[in-house]
Amino acid sequence: MLLGTSMGGARPKAVVEDDEGLWLAKFARADDRWNNARIERAMLTLARHCGIAIPESRIETVGARDVLLVKRFDREKTSTGYRRARMVSGLTLLCAEDTYQSREKWPYVALAEELRRVSFTPKKDATELFRRMCFNALITNIDDHSRNHAIIAWDRDWKLSPAYDLTPANPIGLERRDLAMICGDAGRFANAANLKSQSVHFLLGPEDAGQIVKEMADRIAAGWYAIARAEGVSEADCATIKGAFVYPGFWHAGE
Ligand SMILES: Nc1ncnc2c1ncn2[C@@H]1O[C@H](COP(=O)(O)OP(=O)(O)OP(=O)(O)O)[C@@H](O)[C@H]1O
Numbered sequence: 001m002l003l004g005t006s007m008g009g010a011r012p013k014a015v016v017e018d019d020e021g022l023w024l025a026k027f028a029r030a031d032d033r034w035n036n037a038r039i040e041r042a043m044l045t046l047a048r049h050c051g052i053a054i055p056e057s058r059i060e061t062v063g064a065r066d067v068l069l070v071k072r073f074d075r076e077k078t079s080t081g082y083r084r085a086r087m088v089s090g091l092t093l094l095c096a097e098d099t100y101q102s103r104e105k106w107p108y109v110a111l112a113e114e115l116r117r118v119s120f121t122p123k124k125d126a127t128e129l130f131r132r133m134c135f136n137a138l139i140t141n142i143d144d145h146s147r148n149h150a151i152i153a154w155d156r157d158w159k160l161s162p163a164y165d166l167t168p169a170n171p172i173g174l175e176r177r178d179l180a181m182i183c184g185d186a187g188r189f190a191n192a193a194n195l196k197s198q199s200v201h202f203l204l205g206p207e208d209a210g211q212i213v214k215e216m217a218d219r220i221a222a223g224w225y226a227i228a229r230a231e232g233v234s235e236a237d238c239a240t241i242k243g244a245f246v247y248p249g250f251w252h253a254g255e
């Protein structure tokens, strides 16, 4: 770990290699309140269940600790070495600064518009970004800052990268939770009406947007527990994070 170059981000990480290629290994932190490796992997599976593109991942147990391995989606093993994709973060796309004050200024809509401008498949990627924004609201992933989104290009054509760093939080408040980025007319409020308020910029009409939100909320409410248990999340950890999923304020009407 001391020798590895950092991939950035807050969690201790290292890039490791096996026969299949390169993986980002995410380790536990002393202040973790739950088994982050298993929960983050469960969130990837839940995201896939909601139609979101995710990288391959697996858990390795080292000593008594679980480590999450996420396959690097910007490198591909070839017979002679590695093929590299170019990658640009949402932060760069928005020409933003990463300070806490500036984080909150940035809207998903601005990211959607930049994405539509640069992506080879603008409609597909704009819908996918809308899904990810809704997913973050539905699992209380309030650390969804612009560095947790990226675009990649293997050749000339840019597209949204697979989703990563999907981590639930469980704040006490049940009425209102805020995403890290502005997600609608009512600011950062992680709420269905707010998420739908600017759907046209994601190239989605109100009906399609409503359908997506409803379908994802249903899948998450009905599926999170079984998926978490199947991924080895303990009963105790499930009880701790339970409140992250489809919190009551998500469905509140208006402000
Ligand atoms: N599967 C992947 N392939 C390639 N690059 C990745 C992958 N997953 C993450 N990254 C890159 O590594 C960085 C750190 O990863 P990640 O966001 O998962 O870590 P973190 O420590 O939890 O971050 P944060 O500080 O946002 O909590 C990301 O911002 C992204 O640029």
Ligand SMILES: [Mg+2]
Binding pocket: 009, 010, 147, 148, 165
């Ligand atoms: Mg991150």
